[in-house]
Amino acid sequence: xxxxSIKGGVPLRGEVTISGAKNAxxxxxxxxxxxxxxxxxxxxxxxxxxxxxxxxxxxxxxxVKFDGATLTVQAAKIRGVGDYDLIRKMRGSICIxxxxxxxxxxxxxxxxxxxxxxxxxxDLHLKxxxxxxxxxxxxxxxxxxxAPRLAGGEVFLGGRAGPTVLGTANVMMAAVLAKGVxxxxxxxxxxxxxxxxxxLNAMGARxxxxxxxxxxxxxxxxxxxxxxxVIPDRIEAxxxxxAAAATHGEVTLRxxxxxxxxxxxxxxxxxxxxxxxxxxxxxxxxxxRLKPVDITTLPYAGFPTDAQAQMMVLMTLxxxxxxxxxxxxxxxxxxxxxxxxxxxxxxxxxxxAIVKGGRPLSGAPIMxxxxxxxxxxxxxxxxxxxxxxxxxxxxxxxxxxxxxxKLKxxxxxxERVEEP
Ligand code: EPZ
Numbered sequence: 001x002x003x004x005s006i007k008g009g010v011p012l013r014g015e016v017t018i019s020g021a022k023n024a025x026x027x028x029x030x031x032x033x034x035x036x037x038x039x040x041x042x043x044x045x046x047x048x049x050x051x052x053x054x055x056x057x058x059x060x061x062x063x064v065k066f067d068g069a070t071l072t073v074q075a076a077k078i079r080g081v082g083d084y085d086l087i088r089k090m091r092g093s094i095c096i097x098x099x100x101x102x103x104x105x106x107x108x109x110x111x112x113x114x115x116x117x118x119x120x121x122x123d124l125h126l127k128x129x130x131x132x133x134x135x136x137x138x139x140x141x142x143x144x145x146x147a148p149r150l151a152g153g154e155v156f157l158g159g160r161a162g163p164t165v166l167g168t169a170n171v172m173m174a175a176v177l178a179k180g181v182x183x184x185x186x187x188x189x190x191x192x193x194x195x196x197x198x199x200l201n202a203m204g205a206r207x208x209x210x211x212x213x214x215x216x217x218x219x220x221x222x223x224x225x226x227x228x229x230v231i232p233d234r235i236e237a238x239x240x241x242x243a244a245a246a247t248h249g250e251v252t253l254r255x256x257x258x259x260x261x262x263x264x265x266x267x268x269x270x271x272x273x274x275x276x277x278x279x280x281x282x283x284x285x286x287x288x289r290l291k292p293v294d295i296t297t298l299p300y301a302g303f304p305t306d307a308q309a310q311m312m313v314l315m316t317l318x319x320x321x322x323x324x325x326x327x328x329x330x331x332x333x334x335x336x337x338x339x340x341x342x343x344x345x346x347x348x349x350x351x352x353a354i355v356k357g358g359r360p361l362s363g364a365p366i367m368x369x370x371x372x373x374x375x376x377x378x379x380x381x382x383x384x385x386x387x388x389x390x391x392x393x394x395x396x397x398x399x400x401x402x403x404x405x406k407l408k409x410x411x412x413x414x415e416r417v418e419e420p
Contacts, residue, residue, distance in 0.1 A: 004390040006381035007413035012249035019045040019401040020230035024192040026092040027169040029053045032073040033099040037225030044071045045401045052090045059083035081108040098170035102177040108142045118329035124164045128171035131155045150178035158186030162299040175217040176205040184215040190300040191260040195231045202226035234260040238307040241284040245273040250285040263303040292320035309335045309376035316344040319358030335373035338366040363388040371399045
């Protein structure tokens with residue numbers, strides 16, 4: 001198993017190109033199941049989650065071909081049951097349920113497995129698909145859905161933590177081929193939902209209002225093939241922006257969409273980090289003195305939960321107290337105990353982490369627990385005195401394309417090593 005060996009203390013400098021967004025690419029790949037015609041998707045990031053989704057589409061009968069960052073999928077003849085173990089392993093694959101139901105009117109998808117960041121129920125997905133006429137049972141570890149006739153209807157998708165991103169995607173992808181009009185209320189507004197809607201409309205769907213809490217879908221008889229370029233990854237961009245600030249560096253993020261990152265950039269500015277837009281690029285530079293800021297994670301356009309851990313590292317470096325409250329995934333503090341190994345002073349009080357910042361970090365062997373926690377541990381290793389060994393980086397490869405090579409080009413002393 002691989003680890004990352006990092007020698008800290010080098011300011012990151014230079015330019016990095018942001019890859020396509022994992023959380024847009026996955027539902028867009030699932031949406032290719034809605035047509036028998038070929039679809040060409042560009043700027044698809046080279047990630048293990050994307051490879052997994054490709055294998056899942058293949059297990060359903062689709063032809064899948066990767067050519068660098070361009071993916072061609074043709075789902076001419078497909079079946080409604082995918083590979084149990086593959087689907088169970090990757091939570092994001094639940095978003096094949098909607099397109100299979102929309103196209104075949106039946107689907108059997110294994111229930112997603114557990115997740116360290118907190119319980120991840122799919123009750124809202126099932127409620128939404130049920131509102132379109134699907135009969136759903138859970139049997140033998142599978143979600144079994146049947147809908148002899150999918151019909152448009154009103155679907156409210158608000159849950160205890162607000163809207164659901166993949167739930168919105170699933171209902172949208174079932175509704176595009178349903179009879180009549182579907183109205184999704186309390187829909188997720190994430191840029192990835194907007195990107196999926198753009199792809200569906202390129203296939204001939206009629207989706208209006210994506211990006212707002214109310215989405216209207218007028219069902220059509222069939223969809224055709226289409227071409228699409230995935231949006232840049234706002235969470236990868238946020239991760240590099242925070243790494244630049246944490247290491248006292250100056251980094252230009254090429255292809256970053258600052259209009260998708262307002263909450264993160266606002267908090268960075270509040271903390272004293274200089275953020276400048278130069279055409280399609282964004283330059284982030286550490287100002288003189290960092291200031292503590294409080295953060296609460298919220299659905300989009302609020303502060304993203306997927307950037308919470310990375311921002312916590314920056315606050316460990318900042319003299320003073322900052323309070324970080326996690327409102328989306330209640331146990332998303334797995335990185336706290338590992339940051340404590342590096343000398344950080346963080347106390348957990350219910351949904352909040354109280355960070356007493358300003359104490360220098362020193363390197364140690366630490367363990368990644370999930371995707372975004374591992375990104376935070378890498379940033380901490382770039383700052384900490386001496387060497388840090390980040391273990392179990394397979395978590396990182398799920399969502400960051402060649403992050404060690406990108407960091408190396410920015411001057412980081414980082415090596416991928418086999419775990420001893
Ligand atoms: C998406 O997950 C992202 N994953 C997550 O990114 C991201 O953290 C999350 O949205 C929130 O922004 C992908 O897009 C592949 P949700 P999703 O349904 O759709 C509760 C990363 O690091 N809920 O919006 O699965 C749920 O428990 C990953 O890239 C229900 O209660 O998240 C959570 O508290 C991690 N019932 C909240 O809603 C449901 O049926 C938001 O979850 C569904 C969700």
